[in-house]
Amino acid sequence: MLGAILAGGEARRFGGDKAAAMLEGRPLIEHVADALAPHVAKVVVVGRPWPGLPAIDDPPGVRQGPLGGLLAALRHARDHGYRAVLSAPCDTPRLSPHLLAQVAGTSCAWVRPLPVLGLWPAALADRLGEHLRVDTRLSMRGWATAIGAAAIDWEEGIANVNRPADLHLLQPATGQVHEGSPPKEICR
Numbered sequence: 001m002l003g004a005i006l007a008g009g010e011a012r013r014f015g016g017d018k019a020a021a022m023l024e025g026r027p028l029i030e031h032v033a034d035a036l037a038p039h040v041a042k043v044v045v046v047g048r049p050w051p052g053l054p055a056i057d058d059p060p061g062v063r064q065g066p067l068g069g070l071l072a073a074l075r076h077a078r079d080h081g082y083r084a085v086l087s088a089p090c091d092t093p094r095l096s097p098h099l100l101a102q103v104a105g106t107s108c109a110w111v112r113p114l115p116v117l118g119l120w121p122a123a124l125a126d127r128l129g130e131h132l133r134v135d136t137r138l139s140m141r142g143w144a145t146a147i148g149a150a151a152i153d154w155e156e157g158i159a160n161v162n163r164p165a166d167l168h169l170l171q172p173a174t175g176q177v178h179e180g181s182p183p184k185e186i187c188r
């Protein structure tokens, strides 16, 4: 499995380089890379370079935020023999190992309320490309719904950093997956 940290975008609310913002002596993006690493064979950064990690560019001409980044990751996975992509945003330094294990144990799933965190079969690369071509307003949640991905409910929510003040509000990851989820679904 390929781990993909979606790290492009403009971070307008943060007003600076969000991925590089420091928490406990480490940049946010490195907290995310550390969290993904035990679950994947390789971690890539999508949408920007980062020292020490392989980077891939967003697809040219696709301007749909995180979904564009996911398309680049799915194509990279498909072309390099990975069966799936475990995606995460660069601004969630408190990802729970328990939650990541749950997501990684599915064949296709997204996390409610943060659909940028998910598990996506590499075989869906062309399908996502086609969806983005015909629907320039497609959201990550809309994509997850369209393919029938399992929704994993994380009751505590997931702390992500949108504004500088959010850095001071981050708590250690707690939370539980709701009883009964996730089903091990296959995407349509």
Ligand SMILES: Nc1nc2c(ncn2[C@@H]2O[C@H](COP(=O)(O)OP(=O)(O)OP(=O)(O)O)[C@@H](O)[C@H]2O)c(=O)[nH]1
Residues within 6 Å of the ligand: 006, 007, 008, 009, 010, 011, 012, 013, 014, 018, 046, 047, 048, 058, 063, 064, 065, 066, 068, 069, 070, 088, 089, 090, 091, 116, 162
């Ligand atoms: N590869 C890639 N990642 C993106 C893109 N847009 C957003 N992201 C990432 O997706 C995650 C969620 O992004 P948002 O919080 O919705 O947007 P943002 O650009 O970070 O911040 P705002 O401009 O304040 O909305 C973050 O990890 C972003 O780095 C994009 O165009 N390409």
